[in-house]
Structure formats: structure tokens, C-alpha cells
Amino acid sequence: MGRTPRDVTDTELAILQQLWDHGARTIRQLTDALYPTGGQAQYATVQKLLDRLAEKGHVRRDRSGSAHVFSAAVGREELIGRRLRDVAEKLCGGSLTPLLTHLVKTRKLSDQERQDLRDLIDKQDSPEG
Numbered sequence: 210m211g212r213t214p215r216d217v218t219d220t221e222l223a224i225l226q227q228l229w230d231h232g233a234r235t236i237r238q239l240t241d242a243l244y245p246t247g248g249q250a251q252y253a254t255v256q257k258l259l260d261r262l263a264e265k266g267h268v269r270r271d272r273s274g275s276a277h278v279f280s281a282a283v284g285r286e287e288l289i290g291r292r293l294r295d296v297a298e299k300l301c302g303g304s305l306t307p308l309l310t311h312l313v314k315t316r317k318l319s320d321q322e323r324q325d326l327r328d329l330i331d332k333q334d335s336p337e338g
Contacts, residue, residue: 216295217288221262224255225281225288228268233280 227242228234236256244251259279262268271278301307
């Protein structure tokens with residue numbers, strides 16, 4: 210199964226996580242965070258990954274300063290939703306039920322996680338849901 214053009218690799222995801230967690234960053238800041246002992250090769254790798262993410266529409270580049278600054282153009286929740294819908298489509302015929310059931314059965318949920326799920330289901334059942 211090939212990747213869709215807008216799909217994100219694990220390495221690209223690491224960059225997005227940095228941008229989501231820390232806000233806009235330069236290539237140098239991202240390289241230092243991802244490859245603390247890295248050099249010019251790692252800087253070039255991060256630059257190429259940012260170019261790919263920009264082509265996919267996942268990051269924005271601000272060229273107004275001396276160093277280009279990158280920020281996430283896609284939110285974490287949006288990307289999670291897109292990837293989970295893709296998994297459900299590929300593995301479960303589009304149904305989320307087997308996917309959600311498996312996740313709940315194979316991992317012990319905290320009290321807070323269980324309450325959050327109950328609240329979400331209650332919200333879905335309400336007329337305003």
C-alpha cells in the first residue's frame with residue numbers, strides 16, 4: 210500500500226510535533242531539537258523535510274526575517290483525524306467501531322480517559338451533538 214501524496218512520514222511527523230509543541234521555529238532550532246549533535250548534513254535533512262511539508266501544505270514558511278521561520282499549517286487534531294479515517298477505511302471498511310474497540314480493549318484507560326469518552330458519547334447522543 211503506497212502513501213497518499215499528503216501523507217506524513219515519521220520523520221516529517223517529528224518536525225510537526227516540534228512545531229505543535231513549541232510554535233514557529235527556524236531550521237536551526239528544529240535541527241538542534243531533533244539532532245542535538247548533528248551537523249550540516251542534518252541541517253540539510255531538516256531543510257528538505259520542511260520543503261516537502263510545505264509542498265504538502267502542512268507547514269507555512271515566513272520569509273520576512275533573515276532566517277526563514279516555519280509554523281504548522283495543519284493542526285494535530287486534524288492530522289490525527291485524517292490518519293485514523295484512513296486506517297478505518299483501509300482496515301475496517303470505513304467503520305470506526307472495530308478501531309475504537311480494539312484501542313479500548315488493548316490499553317487500560319485512566320479514570321479521566323474513561324470519563325472523557327463517556328462525555329463525548331453523551332455529547333454525540335444529545336440533540337446539540
